[in-house]
Amino acid sequence: MAVNSTYYLNAADLATATAVYLDSALSLIAPDGFYSDGVISREQSLGILLTANACPTCGTPCGGTIGGSGNQGIYLLNLDAGSTPSSVGAIVVRFDPFSFPDGIRAVYDGNTYNTLSSPIDGFHKSSNPLGFTIVGNSGSTGTCSSSWYPSGGSILLNEYLYSGGSFVSTGNSQTIAIASGDISLSPVSPGACVMVIPKVNASPNIVNFEFLGPCGGTQFNISVSCPALLPSFQSSTVQPTSSIPCGTALTQTYYFVRVHSAIDTYVGQYDYVFQDAYGAMPLADGFYLTNNVAFPNKVLHVVDGIVTTLSNCI
Numbered sequence: 453m454a455v456n457s458t459y460y461l462n463a464a465d466l467a468t469a470t471a472v473y474l475d476s477a478l479s480l481i482a483p484d485g486f487y488s489d490g491v492i493s494r495e496q497s498l499g500i501l502l503t504a505n506a507c508p509t510c511g512t513p514c515g516g517t518i519g520g521s522g523n524q525g526i527y528l529l530n531l532d533a534g535s536t537p538s539s540v541g542a543i544v545v546r547f548d549p550f551s552f553p554d555g556i557r558a559v560y561d562g563n564t565y566n567t568l569s570s571p572i573d574g575f576h577k578s579s580n581p582l583g584f585t586i587v588g589n590s591g592s593t594g595t596c597s598s599s600w601y602p603s604g605g606s607i608l609l610n611e612y613l614y615s616g617g618s619f620v621s622t623g624n625s626q627t628i629a630i631a632s633g634d635i636s637l638s639p640v641s642p643g644a645c646v647m648v649i650p651k652v653n654a655s656p657n658i659v660n661f662e663f664l665g666p667c668g669g670t671q672f673n674i675s676v677s678c679p680a681l682l683p684s685f686q687s688s689t690v691q692p693t694s695s696i697p698c699g700t701a702l703t704q705t706y707y708f709v710r711v712h713s714a715i716d717t718y719v720g721q722y723d724y725v726f727q728d729a730y731g732a733m734p735l736a737d738g739f740y741l742t743n744n745v746a747f748p749n750k751v752l753h754v755v756d757g758i759v760t761t762l763s764n765c766i
Contacts, residue, residue, distance in 0.1 A: 466615070526664060529614040539679055544648055548673045549642065552592050552670055555666065570642035579633030595669055602632070646711045711723050
């Protein structure tokens with residue numbers, strides 16, 4: 453059983469310390485056992501701290517923005533999305549790789565999420581449902597190792613864990629296998645790409661993110677909203693062509709996630725669209741008439757749960 457107590461370290465944080473002490477003078481070594489700061493845990497054996505491990509049930513609170521930059525590496529973030537009855541809805545993740553290619557995947561409640569929508573060119577997703585989706589500027593691959601780019605391969609990366617406001621080395625390393633189908637680069641920087649993670653129950657509360665920095669000089673920003681029910685819009689039922697919806701009644705209520713940064717209430721190009729307010733059930737491929745789109749457009753073309761184009765009735 454875990455016990456909360458005050459201990460002392462011979463470094464700035466648990467990730468970089470070599471031992472845990474009972475006193476501020478660092479003269480009394482703490483007993484052997486496991487110690488956690490709420491983000492990582494480390495075993496102390498014979499007065500020496502062993503390799504750090506992520507604390508899977510501890511997390512950084514949602515609702516903030518986190519930046520990562522530095523060397524090639526695998527960057528870990530355990531995020532607390534809340535555990536109260538009101539902590540349900542869609543978790544909206546905005547991942548900006550800037551220019552250098554970076555990858556992302558998230559695991560929540562046993563499911564892996566790696567679909568992204570870019571405000572520049574829309575849908576990005578690894579061909580492997582469990583893989584990293586690597587996005588970035590195809591013209592900024594000069595620092596990427598030929599061991600994985602452009603055809604895929606394996607790369608040995610140091611591991612970093614978000615703790616105390618920054619990513620710190622755990623002392624561990626991972627060999628990451630990158631497939632060619634994981635690489636989804638754009639001719640320009642893709643901007644803040646959006647991922648949606650549905651949270652339909654208060655528990656579990658932890659989302660485990662992994663960010664892949666396979667190139668030198670990696671840099672990225674991630675912001676994760678706390679779960680909230682999505683805004684709705686009125687629509688027709690799905691139709692097979694763009695002309696049929698124009699004579700169809702708006703009998704359906706659907707939901708959307710804005711991908712562009714513009715602050716308005718319209719459904720736009722590259723936005724996510726769902727059947728439910730949690731973001732769990734994407735709309736089927738096809739065409740939808742709506743009155744919640746910028747003039748003069750009226751019809752949404754949806755592919756893979758993302759609006760690919762807008763058009764007017766003909």
